[in-house]
Amino acid sequence: MALFDFLANEIVQRGQFQNEHSEVESIRLHITHLLNARRGVLQHIDNYGLPDVEDIYEGLPYSQHSLATEVKLLIEKFEPRVKSVWVEPVDINVEDYVIRFDIKALLNSGQQIYLSSKFASGGRANVLSQREE
Template identity: 35%
Template sequence: MSPALFDILTGRADAADPRGALSLSLQDHLQRLLNARRGSLAHLPGYGMPDVAKLYEALPYSLEPLKAALRQCIEVYEPRLGQLQVRQAVAPGPGVGRLQFEVSGRTACGQLLRYLVCFFSGGNAQVALLSGEAAYA
């Protein structure tokens, strides 16, 4: 599978390592997608996540709705990642102020990719490519 057109146009696609370029392209798009809020794009009103800060206010009752919204958002707007799985990951410690999820899936060429998605109490998301086993809650 080739990298996204955006990556090719910006010169970020690496022809020598297409699998690495694809994982970085996916990471970059997930970062933008999960930091966008639904309704912020007139031509794609469903693009992005619901207001994560509001979901934080309803914790722990909003944990499953947040997980479901995360899964739905990626399934709809990132078709390069199939067989999607979303699991809550163990937070680094009490009082950290973030929720962590492991998102894993396979590309069309069969490459398994795993990302750690951290939602902070202000609503921002950070996406990192995982390079090892993660713990689950």
């Protein structure tokens, strides 16, 4: 159980997840928070969060792969329920220039989850379970 879930008491019931979907939802929410944090905002954890996404947009399309690596490393470091993670950039549509990634993760429980992320204007990340798209 994530500390955030315990404190928010949104998903947790009597100290355990209600079902497998609740754990996936908890991980999805935590990854959303991770991807929306900007590096340097927490003085006591200097590598928490992503670099400024606006800088990434200036270097497109080449910078998309470096951001994918940053996302992978961030999830591996700060989401303890994930054993392995793969982050794959999705081709950028020249009409909207939105950065998207497909994320596949193997949980410590052995379950695989599939997420997709999209960085909207201003660098705000939105993470969805594949079934929510």
